[in-house]
Amino acid sequence: MFSSFMTNAWLVGTVVALLAGATGFFVVLRGSSFAAHAIPNGAFAGAAGATLVGVTPLFGLIAFAVAAGLGIGASRHHRSDVVTAMALVSMLAMGAAFLSLSAAYEPQVEALLFGEILGVASSSIAPVILISLACALALAYMYRPLLLDAAAPELARARGLNPAALEVGFMMTLALGSALTVPVVGALLSFSLTVGPPAAARLVTRRPGSALAASMVLSVATLWASIAASYQTNLPIGFFVGSLSALVYVIARVLTRRRVRTA
Amino acid sequence: MHWLIEPGLWSNDAVRTGVSVGAVVAVVSAVVGLFTVMRAQSFAGHALADVATAGGAGAGALGVAPLAGFVVGSVLGASAMEAIGVERVRQRDVATGVVLGGATGLSALFLYLITLNSSSTGSTQSILFGSLFLVSRTTFYVIAVISALVGLALAWLGRPLLFMSLSPDAARARGVAVRRVALAYTLLMAITVGLSAIVIGSVLSTALLIGPPAAALRLGRSMSATFSAAAALGVGAVAVGVVVSYDSYYWWASHRALPVSFCVVAVVVVELVAINLAQRVRDRSSSTRRA
Numbered sequence: 001m002f003s004s005f006m007t008n009a010w011l012v013g014t015v016v017a018l019l020a021g022a023t024g025f026f027v028v029l030r031g032s033s034f035a036a037h038a039i040p041n042g043a044f045a046g047a048a049g050a051t052l053v054g055v056t057p058l059f060g061l062i063a064f065a066v067a068a069g070l071g072i073g074a075s076r077h078h079r080s081d082v083v084t085a086m087a088l089v090s091m092l093a094m095g096a097a098f099l100s101l102s103a104a105y106e107p108q109v110e111a112l113l114f115g116e117i118l119g120v121a122s123s124s125i126a127p128v129i130l131i132s133l134a135c136a137l138a139l140a141y142m143y144r145p146l147l148l149d150a151a152a153p154e155l156a157r158a159r160g161l162n163p164a165a166l167e168v169g170f171m172m173t174l175a176l177g178s179a180l181t182v183p184v185v186g187a188l189l190s191f192s193l194t195v196g197p198p199a200a201a202r203l204v205t206r207r208p209g210s211a212l213a214a215s216m217v218l219s220v221a222t223l224w225a226s227i228a229a230s231y232q233t234n235l236p237i238g239f240f241v242g243s244l245s246a247l248v249y250v251i252a253r254v255l256t257r258r259r260v261r262t263a
Numbered sequence: 264m265h266w267l268i269e270p271g272l273w274s275n276d277a278v279r280t281g282v283s284v285g286a287v288v289a290v291v292s293a294v295v296g297l298f299t300v301m302r303a304q305s306f307a308g309h310a311l312a313d314v315a316t317a318g319g320a321g322a323g324a325l326g327v328a329p330l331a332g333f334v335v336g337s338v339l340g341a342s343a344m345e346a347i348g349v350e351r352v353r354q355r356d357v358a359t360g361v362v363l364g365g366a367t368g369l370s371a372l373f374l375y376l377i378t379l380n381s382s383s384t385g386s387t388q389s390i391l392f393g394s395l396f397l398v399s400r401t402t403f404y405v406i407a408v409i410s411a412l413v414g415l416a417l418a419w420l421g422r423p424l425l426f427m428s429l430s431p432d433a434a435r436a437r438g439v440a441v442r443r444v445a446l447a448y449t450l451l452m453a454i455t456v457g458l459s460a461i462v463i464g465s466v467l468s469t470a471l472l473i474g475p476p477a478a479a480l481r482l483g484r485s486m487s488a489t490f491s492a493a494a495a496l497g498v499g500a501v502a503v504g505v506v507v508s509y510d511s512y513y514w515w516a517s518h519r520a521l522p523v524s525f526c527v528v529a530v531v532v533v534e535l536v537a538i539n540l541a542q543r544v545r546d547r548s549s550s551t552r553r554a
Contacts, residue, residue: 028357036360081303082473085305085308089473101521191364195357195360196360236375238367242368249361250361
């Protein structure tokens, strides 16, 4: 399980899970799960488009993820769920068109959607770590404003915070992080890590600092368990990431049941 | 003359069935979707399509009829979302997200099992992106009957649902069983989305559920006019999308047609943008007139 060809999977997986746990904390806090689902899916279309044109998929991923993030972020407070849905659907449809025009081989499509963590190339480790660090710095910079905006939006505005700029900034971070995670855990599953473990962490503790830490720990634990289980059983990693993320939330729900009810 | 409407388009049986099933699904999606948009449940509406996909893939892995898998999958998903809790908007967001994440994990498993057990390729793409032209006559009749039942149920639920969508507190005060009506509506939405996901894929299903109703609501007419407008926009998008997709076969020397899903979504987006722009121009001219 820890042989040399698995090293890249463990390393990149850990970085991706830490980032997903941190971003996910804010996603759950701000109620932007739909955007967190839509952006990686849009990024998937970008990768398909890049394959069609003959560019490196990462460029397509970043371009489409950023475009989706800008579009959704700019429309916040203005029927944002409809805009998110339409952005998602248009990008997925474009992905379908790109794929059928380029006649991509089906396993490649599945890899983009469900991830191919064992296929992480050594050359992609450095970019993954660099982009993750950039996202982590951006999140650290926005940490207090994001918390204030979620807890007391009027107070945040009174203190001179620009909620629209904050939303766009957060969406950009989400987009960069997604572009990075799509090739590793797949478009459909980078989302699972972004919602399940952070939502569980929020149930376990109310203090923001410890919830953020718990979210990152749970996310990494989920991914490690998934890699190990996938290695042992030969079943796709996506299955384990998706179901374990949901399971973590259900367990947290059951454990905190009494407290939720009395609160 | 290979121009706009290809000769022989309407004599093709697959196209005829495809257009009729697409039209039925477009009408039901538009009517159900109006409430989805008003209640800001787009995320749940989209997530249910993905959950239905997991059900469809599960049916494929088990060798059961896919239609049953799609509908059962999305109804189970809707029940799980309701069980986690939908009282507050934030909580609803998380509940939807957790169910969606778990369901995509299951689809990954089922699709993997399908590729293990069969030599047929293309199942992933046809499950995700649908295959309007591959619907059989019998499936069409089953879908038409279920759609009619959904329509009847919605007609019965319509008044209390509209009331509580516009003003939940007033509805509760007047004795509407808000929680039960909301649950019933989510289940109806699940059945609709499950039906449309098998016919047109989970992508297109969301497009028809959200796009035409959002555009129709923007027109700001009476309620019944809005329902008709949504249904007409949905059917129009399917019809135009099918024609364009059929025609696109001749556009490139490689003879690779554009997928139907892409064409229909493109028409829906054009409708939505055009109506938004037209309304904005009208709003501006009426406000200058007042000033």
